[in-house]
Amino acid sequence: AQKVTQAQTEISVVEKEDVTLDCVYETRDTTYYLFWYKQPPSGELVFLIRRNSFDEQNEISGRYSWNFQKSTSSFNFTITASQVVDSAVYFCALSALSGTYKYIFGTGTRLKVLA
Amino acid sequence: SAVISQKPSRDICQRGTSLTIQCQVDSQVTMMFWYRQQPGQSLTLIATANQGSEATYESGFVIDKFPISRPNLTFSTLTVSNMSPEDSSIYLCSVRLAGSYNEQFFGPGTRLTVL
Numbered sequence: 001a002q003k004v005t006q007a008q009t010e011i012s013v014v015e016k017e018d019v020t021l022d023c024v025y026e027t028r029d030t031t032y033y034l035f036w037y038k039q040p041p042s043g044e045l046v047f048l049i050r051r052n053s054f055d056e057q058n059e060i061s062g063r064y065s066w067n068f069q070k071s072t073s074s075f076n077f078t079i080t081a082s083q084v085v086d087s088a089v090y091f092c093a094l095s096a097l098s099g100t101y102k103y104i105f106g107t108g109t110r111l112k113v114l115a
Numbered sequence: 116s117a118v119i120s121q122k123p124s125r126d127i128c129q130r131g132t133s134l135t136i137q138c139q140v141d142s143q144v145t146m147m148f149w150y151r152q153q154p155g156q157s158l159t160l161i162a163t164a165n166q167g168s169e170a171t172y173e174s175g176f177v178i179d180k181f182p183i184s185r186p187n188l189t190f191s192t193l194t195v196s197n198m199s200p201e202d203s204s205i206y207l208c209s210v211r212l213a214g215s216y217n218e219q220f221f222g223p224g225t226r227l228t229v230l
Contacts, residue, residue: 044221045158047218091158101217107157
């Protein structure tokens, strides 16, 4: 069975603080993909990153960074120096062959950045 | 990425009526999907829209309630039939683009309220 767990339902931080959103996944596949999406209040889902199971390099894009650790089945997302515009719901998703590469979404983490 | 448009962006409908949602993409697409996001919840896959043939529905979703068409590679419709207040949700189409690594890109969504 495949599963994605985002244990943090809601996080509140003050602007300029760093914040880490956790994502833990389960799959028996050796080939799989992990994703993060942002859903601002307007409702659209914005693609942030894809990581495949063979690439454990961490990635940094501006204030965003991602830490992929196969040993703990985690794909965590850190926002450095958070801003009010980062306020949104963030979803982690898993896609694997045994699931015909359909997305399994986590329940999402609502991030509130306070001015 | 691609430009994905959905019509209508929102609607308020009466119980027992039907609404057809359109999804149009401006790029080459390999797969199209329809999702439902109930208030405060994560995304649930309704079906995969197959070009020129019947859609592939997920458990809990049936063609009589959610008929889907995909007459060509870049266009699809989802109809929500015989609506009840429980159908109030955001409906999103997503696409997998030709040459992509499995990531999906989402349309802006259709916010449906059923009275």
